[in-house]
Amino acid sequence: MNSTSSLADIRNEYTRQELDFDKTAADPFSQFRQWFDEALQSKVPEPNAMHLCTVSANGRPSGRIVLLKGMETQGFVFYTNYESRKGKEMAQNTWVSLTFFWPELERQVRIEGKVTLTSAAQSDEYYHSRPKGSQLGAWASPQSQVIPTRAILEENLTSLEEKFKAMPEIPRPPHWGGYCVLPDAIEFWQGRQSRLHDRINYVKQPDGSWHKQRLAP
Secondary structure (H helix, E strand, C coil): CCCCHHHHHHCCCCCCCCHHHHCCCCHHHHHHHHHHHHHCCCCCCCEEEEEEEEEECCCCEEEEEECCCEECCCCCEEEECCCCCHHHHHHHEEEEEEEEEHHHHHHEEEEEEEEECCCCHHHHHHHHHCCHHHHHHHHCCCCCCCCCHHHHHHHHHHHHHHHHHCCCCCCCCCCEEEEEEEEEEEEEEEECCHCCCCCEEEEECCCCCEEEEEEEE
């Protein structure tokens, strides 16, 4: 079988729901909470998984899946290693995008905006809510760096378990913490029949309000 031909034949018809412009919320955060709650209720696998795209100083984009771990009044929060590739790229270029895809609901949400660090107190609170293994993992992994073998991770972990075993709690690594994406554009996509999908886009205005508009698919 010709692999290119078989790929060309892969298609699904989206017929589950529609996205009525007049019934969407006046602000995108309310609309996102509604959709996220529906994803939770529908038992979508890892509904908080999102694609984070960062851009290097020379304009090269890179993407990976991270997990949404909080929603503030005006932003979306996740945590990672400041010294990872994405951490370094966000330090150089604060413009990022997030994408949620919930195929079971035939929905996608695209978010664009600037990223900022969360407070040390917020990062501490989330870090200490994690399982002990995850806390140690944040110390053990020199994220995005080249390592000779996996054994170095196991050795680091063993050493850290010994180092911290007498402490009442494991301190948060100075190179690990939270980010908050402050969006200026959020698009909601609902799959529709014949590829005539519904797209409702919210654009933040200079006064902080949101302008809602329909986009052609």
